[in-house]
Amino acid sequence: MQEKLAPFLVLLAAILWGTTGTAQALAPEAAHPVVIGAVRLALGGIPLFMIVLLLGKLNLRHWPIKETFLAALCMACYQPLFFSAVTMTGVAIGTVIAIGSAPILSGMIEWFFLKKSPGRVWWYSTVLSVIGCLMIFVNKESMNVDPYGIVMALGAGLSFASYTFVSGKLVGRHSPIVIVAVVFSISAIILSPLLFLYDISWITEGNGFAVSLHLGIVATGFAYFLFAIGLIHLPSSTAVTLSLGEPLTAALLGVFLIGEHLALTSWIGIGLLLIGIGMLILKSEESKKGARPPVR
Structure with missing residues (x-):
């Protein structure tokens, strides 16, 4: 059952990630983006870690320490790099390059380490999705x-x-829940020094507290838990391309909740992004039915 739902779980995770921009827009003005990144990791990982401990699911025997620390370091690096890029280049360029480059880089990583080249459908889908994201x-x-x-x-x-x-x-x-709990808790510890460099008093305000809970528990902890379940049954290159549902969600929320206006070019981009994501989902479904070999 999880195998059938895998593409949709990853897409749902991307939709939840797409709410972060709207949530940040509703945060107090004093909320620095880098601090928001650190807070969301802390609230996303530490509560899950406590739940895992209470349920007795944490078994450190034969635990892959090197891979866990590498995953935590990657996620800790992503937060300040992304928010700094957006600050320096603007939302448009920063988002397109960061999110748009991830699928291509993911395909290259798979090719380099696993010697597996993504199939044609993945390339078509990724190109359409990245162009759509740019538009x-x-x-x-x-x-x-x-x-x-x-x-x-x-x-x-x-x-x-x-x-x-x-x-x-x-x-x-x-x-998956143990992996997300451990990885994000370590990531939060890595970024914890940032909390002493910036003002964090905004968290005690009503909307600041609500935004922090949403970003941490819903858009991080729960979203990455869904993403991890999807990764069990999908290649990382496919999962990263499906994660381009994040800018799609952000754009639509901006229109319907924030009152932003999208030009015709942006609506065409949304259409291309939907086509690209749809192609990957259909290909995944066909692969599971044995109609064609899996996307790799």
């Missing part, structure tokens, strides 16, 4: 091509692609 954001603000910001955005894309690849190996050996 969604291209008219939203003036472009600011900062070389350092672009490097940081590429670093964020590589961090997410690497996290997905390593997590795909981890969930094959351990429970």
Whole structure:
């Protein structure tokens, strides 16, 4: 059953990630993006870790320490790299490069380490989705091509692609909820020094507390738990391409909740993104029925 639902679980995770932009827009003005990233990791991982401990599900025997720390480091790096890139280059360029580069980098990582080249459907889907992502954001603000910001955005894309690849190996050996709990708790510890460098008093405000809970528990802990379950049955390259549902969700929420206006180009981009994601889901379904070999 989980195998059939795997693409939809990853897509649902991406939809939950897509709510982070709207949630941040509702946060107090004093909320620094880098601190938001650290807080969401803490609230996403530590409560899950406590639940895992209470349920007695944490078994450290033969625990893959190297892979776990690498996954935690990748996720810890993603937060400041992405938010710094957005600050330096703007939301449009930062988001497109970070999120759009991740599927390509993921395919390269699979090819380099597993010697598996993604199939044609993956390439078609990824190209359509990345172009769609670019078209969604291209008219939203003036472009600011900062070389350092672009490097940081590429670093964020590589961090997410690497996290997905390593997590795909981890969930094959351990429970997804345990993996997410341990990895995100370690990530939160790595980023904890940031909480002493910025003002965090906004968390005690009503909307600040609500936004923090949503970002941590829903858009991080629960979302990455779903993502981890999907990774059990999907190649990391496919999962990363499906995660492009994040900018799609962010754009639609911006229209319907924040009152943003999208140009015709952006709506065409949404259509291309939907087609690209739909192609991957259909291909996954056909592969499970044995009609064609799995997407690899």
